[in-house]
Amino acid sequence: MNPFNSHTPFSYGLIKRLLMLSILVPLTTQVYAQEHLVASQTQYQQALKQLQPGDSIILKNGTWQDFEIVFTAQGTAEKPVTLTAQTKGSVILSGQSNLQLAGEYLQVSGLVFKDGFTPTNEVIAFKKSDTELANHSRITEVVIDNYNNPDRQMSDNWIGMYGQHNRLDHSHFVGKRNAGVTLAVRLEGEQNQQNHHRIDHNYFGPRPILGSNGGETIRIGTSHHSLTNSFTVVENNYFDRCDGEVEIISVKSGKNRIQNNLFYQSRGTLTLRHGNGNIIDSNVFLGNGVEHTGGIRIINRDQTITNNYLEGLTGTRFGSGFTIMNGVPNSPINRYHQVVNANVHHNSFINLEHIELAAGSDSERSAPPKDSTLTQNLFINPHSPFTLYDDISGLRFSDNITNFASKDINPIIKKGVNTHNITLVRAANGLLYPSDSKFAQYGVNSTLLPTTTQQTGPTWYPKSEPTVEFQSGKVIKVSNADGELDNAVAAALSGDTLLLSDGQYNIDTLLAINKTLTFKAANTHKAIVSFERPSLFEIQNNGNLQLDGLVINGKLSPDAPGNSVIRTLKWGMLTNYRFDMSNSIVEQLNSSNTFHFFDSGSRAFADTINVNNSQFRHISGDVFRLNKETDDIGIYNAEYLDITHNQFDDIVGNVATVYRGGTDESTFGPHVLVNHNQFTHVGKGQQNQTESILTLHGVQVSQIAHNTFTDSAAISIFHTVGEPQTTIANNQLINTPAPQVTEFVTQGKHTANINNNKVQTR
Template identity: 45%
Template sequence: MVSASGTAFARDVLVRDPAQFKAAVKAAQPGDTILLADGEWRDFQAVFTGAGVADKPITLAAQTKGKVVLTGQSNLRLGGRHLVVSGLVFRDGFSPTGEVISFRRDSKQVATDSRLTEVVIDGFSKPDRRAEDIWVALYGTGNRVDHSHFEGKTNAGVTLAVIRPKGQPGANSHRIDHNYFGPRPPLGSNGGETIRIGTSEESLTDSKTIVERNIFDRCSGEVEIVSVKAGGNILRDNLILRSQGAFVLRHGNGNLVERNVFLGHGIADTGGVRVINRDQIVRDNYFEGLAGSSFKSAITVMNGVPNSVINRYHQVANARIEGNSIVDSARITLAAGADAERSAAPVGSRFERNLIVGAKGRDPFRAEGDASGIAMAGNVAASVDKPLFSSGIVYREIELERAANGLLYPVDPALASVGAPRDLVPVKREEVGVRWYGATGSGAAFGSGRTISVAPGALADAVAGASAGDTLSLATGTHDVATPLAVQSRLTIAGAPGAKPMLRLGGTGLARIAAGGGLRLENLDIDARGVRGDAVLIAVEAGVAPNYELAFHGVTVTGPGKDAGLAGVRVAPSTFADAITISQSRFADMDIVVDGTGEQEPKGWYPAERLTIEKSEFVRVAMVADLLRKGTDESTFGPWFAMRDSRVAESGGDAPSLRVTGAQHVKIAQNHFTQSSGVEVIHTVGAPDTKIVRNRFTATPAPRIGETMWKGAPRGTVADNQVEGQP
């Protein structure tokens, strides 16, 4: 179990169980390496402590990189100095505590001058998305996290956090470099940052943490991809791909954001850098294809709160935004968030030598308040009609071409000194993360597996035996469903081509979505007239893996009556759908079709990122949908609600036939409501974008927009609707 390695004083110690590991840790000396034997280490709560020296650290490593997998309820705590952890994988489980890897053993013993390298954490998320943890918690000073792979966090809490406890204001001097931060889907609440440095309590002191040459790929947990809540930090040479949100200088002064490349590819809510506080520098960055606006703009300079308390918004002062290229991007927002509370406009700041080419030939500049405290000088922008600024920006025709580094630069050599530098070298995928790990992914897509023919009487067995991505192709005939089907993987149930199957329900519903389930129904007739009690067509149970999907396409549902209690979709608290989609379908004689009111937490949780209804019909239903997002937090992208080209008839009652509360994006267009109760959209927080346009309301009240926080006239666009024969 012990072999010589290097000098006579250094040992490699291979351990095969927790007891051997504990003994090896106790005996470890500088230069020693403790090797975890290849295989699965289940429910392993490892404590790795020791006192190495700079040239002889104590190392904890995998016997073979990538072949040591910590599963179940596992975690790792480090304490001491000059420790190294390498080659481990955390997968198929979650931490039983608030941290997966912690750079402290306890509050009295932190890790200093230690390193986490070539480590993978993949989908190691608590099953309840509201249960918070941190995947990597950096305490102490002088630590490094590098060449590691983090992806698939779906529960609340930061992926990697620099912890600065209250009363410990000293600089941390950590380095976070060459890591792959892979897809983090929307959380549906505040608390989904990929990196956070500090907290508001000690934010007016310096952390001096460096975040450099990492890739952030589809890191879209919330509006803050990186949240800086301390001073003196450097964010440089990072590549941000298709990530919704922004790098946010939320608290703290004197931070530097330089030479980063943000590529949004036109995806909604992709942003760049948001500036708050004093002495911030944003320079030599490249922004392309960013579609975000307001707080998620390519560049956002916030308004502050006069005499702000430490955890609100300090006034922007002495900001320097210089030498950046903002190309094919939707928005640059100045004095963002200006309102009765955030009334302190930016002062003493400069916006210089930037190159600006707005998306679709439009002027990207918006000022939500007084922007006179931001001096413009030496900027060049593509010509637009009616530009916001008349000085400090030269408007002209700009021709761009891609350079060898893949970025766009002006062809005219006279513009060589404007915008991002020509020597930017975007970090490549092979430079970051680990080379020996193939990610398992988030589950098979609908229709990606086998197609299995199902005769009447065989549906329940077919569901039980199906794998993720399979399609169950139903033959003509009546398929009886006496009890709800347990769907634990992503499945499609569809009528076979040319077939006319009928699903006849006799119990309390069609399906229960459990574990990692998701369901697409296609080309089916569902007879739900025989359901019993408070039935639900598709019930999403607590504990379902977040970011599941539901879809109806070409489905007809006939229920027992709108007062009989049948719901179409009902989601349990703590669950979260990427998308619920209804297209070319018909629902008749039932209660509510989509019940999205189960999430009652005041923090801002909501049940689905996107709810889309198109080309569908609803007849004699109590409600088409009731979608609810509570709370006042502004850190989410959604919900998104869209309903278009659909018909609602003889529906509603005391409540509206359609109600959407707290959504950030609503579009209700080209629908016909007849002999129904009204449409109600209620704004709660943020800057909601609501459009109710080109609808027809026959014997139905006109649509209503309500405001719970905003003190002015209701926001949104209500236009080109026909209201006739109101009841």
């Protein structure tokens, strides 16, 4: 019998039940996530229009030039929309490229930005416009490597975090050289506030000294919105030699948590600059004795500092190992708010050169900290590191321990810091703890696990050293045959040494130094170099120059104003450079009236200039000209100038002119060290308008010691902003005027330390 025969009752009832079942249980279709592999910007735009929750766009491996990516889509928590590389690390965004994302539940991974710079204010922005933001979105395993505007003072940020509930993790940022924050959390508008962002497991690689304000690695908020809460969490990141400026992390908002980060040999501090109620917990600061390495600086209300480990930090003033600031009474929002109700407990302060309390006290910052406590902290140091600048009765020390003698402790501190014989042992986590268990409750807990480099950044991108050391490559032997030195410079690789055989070298081209090179005489003073151009060497981007054992003679140079043996690019260098010279002779730089040895251009910056055991004689101009940044905004030309064990004879101009103007306090330099030199008939030429042998304006650290000045001009020091440290000691001044120090800020007697100098007249 046919069951579907409509003439039978059985078949009719069955068909009816089947029809009813089809109505009650509708047919479903499975929707699968789509992957769009794209090989061009046009294909990307086409794929972007088709995106649904769970879909992904995959960029084909290769270099994408001038690609301004706008990634807009709507995903869900269960089905985010993704943008990724075909192979992580094999998609390079170069030239004028950037990334903007807007929407919900987006995820980006695997991209590398290098060999270019952003055409906008940010390389990566969690927004498309002020009203089109990204929320609940994630950037992970992304690299930004030396992606800088060639104008070092042109400011941009590498990451701008907007919106709410976004995450940045396991990414790699290295070599931010131009002005601007590496990562900025922006709070303009309610849609960006109380954002609950998470920044975790990122590698913040070396950031070179900027030499001006604007070199922070992370900034959370701005002064304008500093009384707004951000609720940003910064955790498990590694800050490797982040040296941009005095503030490594600048917190300028409230209710943030900075925890479990490691700061390795980074010059500067974690600064609670504005905003209240922040928590600084379980961070590790390792200075290893590197100059200007700092820890934590406290400003504002209700800050909690707990379970942090700080060791081997050398910084002072605003960059010290631990600082509690003075505030401004009734402070405007952009100045220094008084420290109130700070809670500092269970921290380990080990071998910090400076702990500064009521720091910055002056006629404006006259409100000392109050209603604050420091308890169960561990202070280990050969001597008391505390410096007090104002009344600290508002700081209550209670149940802390130390190893330095109680006689060295200020009475206010002594009440709550007990001295014991404390022996430290280094635990498996690499940190020092008291060996005696009765002290276990002091300092950081034993469960603290410092974040390591291996835990941060993408596993597929190497953390390579940014600096090529001198004489780290191969040795190339060079004769004085025509053109051989020029060819050797062109063929050499960074780190190589050009070993010059004995003889006379007459150079008729400008030697461009765009890599790390050493010019070394095979036999000291037997390789004699003359040059027929206005300059012999030009240090360019990526260039570092070392001279060893040479004789440099200017007799063949043209009679042209402003000749120099060495110059930088005349305007605008992006990369910092190093210059080192030893065991050399520089002579007969007098074919023109202003023939200099070393002349820096504007917006060029030297990490170090070191000259030792060398002779300079018969020079019609200056020796070192580091004075081009005269716009008085805190910019300068060199961080360190070190002149040691040299002879200077018959120099018409200055041995060094160094200039740093303005009122900015966010940098540490310049530093000028002039020790164990002999100066004879220096600085007294009619062309020397400064009438000085050394002219140091705004230099932050000057040490001029154990020198002999004969028949020479005066030392001229001009103190400007900050607390300049000038020492002029143990020098012989023969027919040479006494040093001249002018104070532009401090009232009354100058602050220079001038002592034990012997003045003779003949």
